[in-house]
Amino acid sequence: MTEFDSVVRSRCVVAPEGVGPRSVGIREGRIEAVDDYDAPMPAREVTDLGGIALLPGAVDLGTGVHEPGRDLAECYRSVGAAALRGGVTSVVAAPAPARPPVTCADSLQVHQRAAAGAGVDVYFLGGVTLGSGPLDLADLRAAGAVAFHGSLSDGGAPDLAALDDAQLRKAMAELATLDAVLFVHAEDVEELGTPPVSAEQRPPRAERRGMERVIAAARVTGARTHVTPFTAAECAALLAAAGSIGVGLTAQTCPHYLCLSAQTPGAEPIAHVCRPPLRSEANRKALWSALLAGDRSQITTVGSGHLPAHGLYTLEWSLSALWTAAARRGRGLAELARWTAGAPADLLGLAGKGRIAVGFDADLVGFDSTRRVPVPASDPGPYAGRELTGAVGPVWIGGHRITDVTAPRA
Structure with a gap:
């Protein structure tokens, strides 16, 4: 059976065929398989997001x-x-x-x-x-x-x-x-x-x-x-x-x-x-x-x-x-x-970008669509002090999970 570099599961994967529970198999930075949520997909690393959505x-x-x-x-x-x-x-x-x-x-x-x-x-x-x-x-x-x-x-x-x-x-x-x-x-x-x-x-x-x-x-x-x-x-x-x-x-x-x-x-x-x-x-x-x-x-x-x-x-x-x-x-x-x-x-025409589909780059974003997110009052942008809905994380670039997205703001 094929072993993937990593697999990401979510009960809310946003794919071209619709939004639903799926597993995404990744090899060498690209999406190699999109299968059922509980499909057997051996991998060196498995991330289960549960109810957190997975977006391109x-x-x-x-x-x-x-x-x-x-x-x-x-x-x-x-x-x-x-x-x-x-x-x-x-x-x-x-x-x-x-x-x-x-x-x-x-x-x-x-x-x-x-x-x-x-x-x-x-x-x-x-x-x-x-x-x-x-x-x-x-x-x-x-x-x-x-x-x-x-x-x-x-x-x-x-x-x-x-x-x-x-x-x-x-x-x-x-x-x-x-x-x-x-x-x-x-x-x-x-x-x-x-x-x-x-x-x-x-x-x-x-x-x-x-x-x-x-x-x-x-x-x-x-x-x-x-x-x-x-x-x-x-x-x-x-x-x-x-x-x-x-x-x-x-x-x-x-x-x-x-x-x-x-x-x-x-x-x-x-x-x-x-x-x-x-x-x-x-x-x-x-x-x-x-x-x-x-x-x-x-x-x-x-x-x-x-x-x-x-x-x-x-x-x-x-x-x-x-x-x-x-x-x-x-x-x-x-x-x-x-x-x-x-x-x-x-x-x-950016080939490989913008979709969770076989053959596309494994650029993926976990998105908690119900979580409330307060924007700091010190933020320099237009949403300072406001409460938004939807929290980002984790994030993958080319199949590599980014462990730190909290670098100091400009």
């Missing part, structure tokens, strides 16, 4: 890493520790703001070396700048960029200036030939105040106008485009309309937009660091409706929006915050795993 490790898209004044490798170690505490096993790092910004193959290699000690799998987005030409984008792709990111305003400030329509179309045309996804911060610079520091100066119409520009360019070029972060629920109809005319446009939102609003008590300290800002309570509820529109929803992924360079620390608590709000709406763990793991991995 989250894949966080567009994670900010850089913190001013800190060594780059230290930034990656800090983000890696926060990711593990938050059930994230793969990080797709934003190209900017960063030092150096990931806008050429040489700077990408600097980040690749710095990320070697992160403790999680790290992938990279390449930055689209005003001067990005076909060779620049092709070189970034060849060097390992899994997708690209551009902004129509200050989404990558100060390293990615706002693209105009001609530059946007030019970049999209090239990325279409590379079969690469373009992430876009869609707030339109012409609709923002100067400087855009308050919610009143960053109105939903800026997002709407930006999305109209993105749809027009994507329709001409055929580029696959992912709007992130998507916050203005009134723009959900634009997303749906884009799909109806054959435009490959999807979107990502963040748990803080789903859990908090501009009217939420205690949310004021983070209101000015969110780009776009926290919006109204009515918008928050409508954003949930757009996310939960089933097969009609073009909001396919939910990412942390972690951006320490701007003072937004969300990575550690995003999974629990999202689950807290989703469970109140009667949603299940399968949806949680789809939004945070399966759909992000599929979007970027």
Whole structure:
């Protein structure tokens, strides 16, 4: 009988075929078998989680890493520790703001070396700048960029200036030939105040106008485009309309937009660091409706929006915050795993990530979906002092159980 390196059992394994009691056999870092909970599966190490759920490790898209004044490798170690505490096993790092910004193959290699000690799998987005030409984008792709990111305003400030329509179309045309996804911060610079520091100066119409520009360019070029972060629920109809005319446009939102609003008590300290800002309570509820529109929803992924360079620390608590709000709406763990793991991995074609299935990497997260978790009042993020539901741990990366996910917070 086959002996596995390790076996993880749970009465609540979230797998593609459904949620239920199963055993997961792991060999050489990959899932080699998924069988009944009580199936005989000899292994050198067996972990029985009982009623604690087993999720695929989250894949966080567009994670900010850089913190001013800190060594780059230290930034990656800090983000890696926060990711593990938050059930994230793969990080797709934003190209900017960063030092150096990931806008050429040489700077990408600097980040690749710095990320070697992160403790999680790290992938990279390449930055689209005003001067990005076909060779620049092709070189970034060849060097390992899994997708690209551009902004129509200050989404990558100060390293990615706002693209105009001609530059946007030019970049999209090239990325279409590379079969690469373009992430876009869609707030339109012409609709923002100067400087855009308050919610009143960053109105939903800026997002709407930006999305109209993105749809027009994507329709001409055929580029696959992912709007992130998507916050203005009134723009959900634009997303749906884009799909109806054959435009490959999807979107990502963040748990803080789903859990908090501009009217939420205690949310004021983070209101000015969110780009776009926290919006109204009515918008928050409508954003949930757009996310939960089933097969009609073009909001396919939910990412942390972690951006320490701007003072937004969300990575550690995003999974629990999202689950807290989703469970109140009667949603299940399968949806949680789809939004945070399966759909992000599929979007970027990350082979072996995002699912508990044979042949996939053994990136696994124990998740106690009923345990209440108090967020320390000293936490630098938006959930400080709040009580969430859903505790992360243990975590496996490539079949290796991480025994310490309590490294000091940034």
